[in-house]
Amino acid sequence: MHAATTASMVARRLAAARLMSTMPEGADINEIRQQLLRTALQLVPEYSFTDKTITEAAKLHEYPSTLRGLAPNGARDVIEVLFEDGIEHVRQAHAELLEQSGEKKPGMTKVVTHLSRARLEYMIPYIRQWPDAVQLLAHPTNVPFALHHLHKLVDEMWHLAGDKSFDTNYYSKRALLAGVYTSTELFMTKDQSPGFEQTWEFLNARFRDSAKVGKAASDVKTTLEWGASNLKGLLMSRGIRL
Amino acid sequence: MIRPSSLAAAARPLLTSAARATPATTAAAAATAARLSTTRMLRDQHDASGTTHFGFRTVREEDKESLVRGVFSSVADNYDLMNDAMSGGVHRCWKSAFIERLAPAPDTRLLDVAGGTGDIALRFLDYVREQNGGALGAAHVTVFDINPEMLRVGAQRFSKLGLENGGPHVSFVEGNAEELAGIEDNSMDAYTIAFGIRNCTHIDRVIRQAYRVLKPGGRFMVLEFGKVNNPLLSTLYDAYSFRVIPHLGQILANDRDSYQYLVESIRKFPTQQQFVDMMKHEGFQVVGQGYEDLTFGVATIWSGWKL
Numbered sequence A: 001m002h003a004a005t006t007a008s009m010v011a012r013r014l015a016a017a018r019l020m021s022t023m024p025e026g027a028d029i030n031e032i033r034q035q036l037l038r039t040a041l042q043l044v045p046e047y048s049f050t051d052k053t054i055t056e057a058a059k060l061h062e063y064p065s066t067l068r069g070l071a072p073n074g075a076r077d078v079i080e081v082l083f084e085d086g087i088e089h090v091r092q093a094h095a096e097l098l099e100q101s102g103e104k105k106p107g108m109t110k111v112v113t114h115l116s117r118a119r120l121e122y123m124i125p126y127i128r129q130w131p132d133a134v135q136l137l138a139h140p141t142n143v144p145f146a147l148h149h150l151h152k153l154v155d156e157m158w159h160l161a162g163d164k165s166f167d168t169n170y171y172s173k174r175a176l177l178a179g180v181y182t183s184t185e186l187f188m189t190k191d192q193s194p195g196f197e198q199t200w201e202f203l204n205a206r207f208r209d210s211a212k213v214g215k216a217a218s219d220v221k222t223t224l225e226w227g228a229s230n231l232k233g234l235l236m237s238r239g240i241r242l
Numbered sequence B: 001m002i003r004p005s006s007l008a009a010a011a012r013p014l015l016t017s018a019a020r021a022t023p024a025t026t027a028a029a030a031a032t033a034a035r036l037s038t039t040r041m042l043r044d045q046h047d048a049s050g051t052t053h054f055g056f057r058t059v060r061e062e063d064k065e066s067l068v069r070g071v072f073s074s075v076a077d078n079y080d081l082m083n084d085a086m087s088g089g090v091h092r093c094w095k096s097a098f099i100e101r102l103a104p105a106p107d108t109r110l111l112d113v114a115g116g117t118g119d120i121a122l123r124f125l126d127y128v129r130e131q132n133g134g135a136l137g138a139a140h141v142t143v144f145d146i147n148p149e150m151l152r153v154g155a156q157r158f159s160k161l162g163l164e165n166g167g168p169h170v171s172f173v174e175g176n177a178e179e180l181a182g183i184e185d186n187s188m189d190a191y192t193i194a195f196g197i198r199n200c201t202h203i204d205r206v207i208r209q210a211y212r213v214l215k216p217g218g219r220f221m222v223l224e225f226g227k228v229n230n231p232l233l234s235t236l237y238d239a240y241s242f243r244v245i246p247h248l249g250q251i252l253a254n255d256r257d258s259y260q261y262l263v264e265s266i267r268k269f270p271t272q273q274q275f276v277d278m279m280k281h282e283g284f285q286v287v288g289q290g291y292e293d294l295t296f297g298v299a300t301i302w303s304g305w306k307l
Helices: A002-021 A029-042 A053-060 A067-071 A075-101 A108-123 A132-138 A140-160 A171-191 A195-216 A222-237 B004-009 B026-035 B042-046 B061-087 B092-104 B120-131 B148-160 B205-211 B231-253 B256-268 B272-281
Strands: B051-054 B057-060 B109-111 B140-145 B169-172 B190-192 B214-225 B291-294 B300-305
Touching: A002 B092, A029 A053, A029 A067, A029 A075, A029 B061, A053 A067, A053 B092, A067 B092, A067 B214, A075 A108, A075 A140, A108 A171, A108 A195, A132 A171, A132 B061, A140 A171, A171 A195, B026 B300, B042 B120, B042 B231, B051 B256, B057 B061, B061 B092, B061 B231, B092 B140, B092 B190, B092 B214, B092 B291, B092 B300, B109 B205, B120 B140, B120 B148, B120 B190, B120 B231, B140 B148, B148 B169, B169 B300, B205 B214, B205 B272, B214 B272, B231 B256, B272 B291, B272 B300
Parallel strands: B109 B140, B109 B190, B140 B169, B190 B214
Antiparallel strands: B051 B057, B214 B300, B291 B300
């Protein structure tokens, strides 16, 4: 335990030193803000999603802790960086997938499954602290923010997968994927299996479920029911009691 | 019945003492005016003839300090009663919001200028104690004011709470906000001035000094009366300011002129955006628009960073 902590501290200092070299004197305030929040994100394994993470990040950059005021929403601003970088990560994963597939274009389901897994893998460094973030996002004032970013994520995934629907399927597809993604993410926070094997199984099972629903798409009632229950699960996973 | 002395201990006056006006030669004033003529606001504050405003009156720069002093001595005993009476107690909320925005940590070194009776300083230490499990850590506040009377009241108030002047957490320093003599360059994490900068003769010099004493990454925060932008509310606010407040001053403090000065000086203070421009002019950087209105802009918090 002690050795691991020391190792993580060393890694952290090194990472911070690297970041520091990229923070020029007299830099633009928005650049400094981004750097501060990125450093804070790196410190999440140590301080979780709290205001202290930002204060510590400021100290690592040898700034007074009052620099925390650059993030008026506290840990939520750190989460926002995580979300934004997450979208970037998904885009990269998509580019790599296309490269690997070569001539043969992967199907829509395959792309969405692959991207979901990539986005979940991106969460590995922060997954143990993620319940703290979920709790924060469940606060009534943060729910619109959380849903906005969730929508951005699933919309990006469908967009990359080549979805061009603009009928009612547009909503059901996004609702389905949002349900699959968030429930798996929540499962992952408790997963102790090596390499998060159980999480990937869980993810595949969820996609199989939704495929069944897709086949019965003509049955409007089934789709609506499934969508509703999924939405309910999604909201509950975000801390909203129904 | 509320005793005036207990009120004196509870609230910091909205009217805080002003910076000492340095005797300016015509040439120096002209140079100042020329350098700063870039913004309309700055032309408003001073002109080449070495005059400034005292409420709606135009007075010589060197006279403003004594005039402001006159206001303070004449309303001193009734400050707190008047503050509460005029703002309905809302000024307490503004000050609390001000410290919450600053969100100081146990290692924060704060300079509170025009801090007189220590109202902001006390909120600062309370905030740190609350966030830090009851301990003050290395938190320190320097209360800086031009008026020794106010500092004496503040020091007494802190002493009653077991916080000695010159101890680990607080010191009281007398001086001019336009010079900040005795405060080292790059020595402060944060600089606050609440309802004080309006009474200073050269606002630009005050901001420049703030920039000098702050560390890189340090935060400059101003709480001051702003401008109400909603036309309907602004009509009501004007009516209240010019018709009610001077009368309140007459009835409660038997001093109409001083409260007339108060409302006039609020109207002469730069707008929210003009003040942001002045901060930027002295080197501060802001996030977003750089200010936040409280109570529809009756009061405003400006915030800038030295980076």
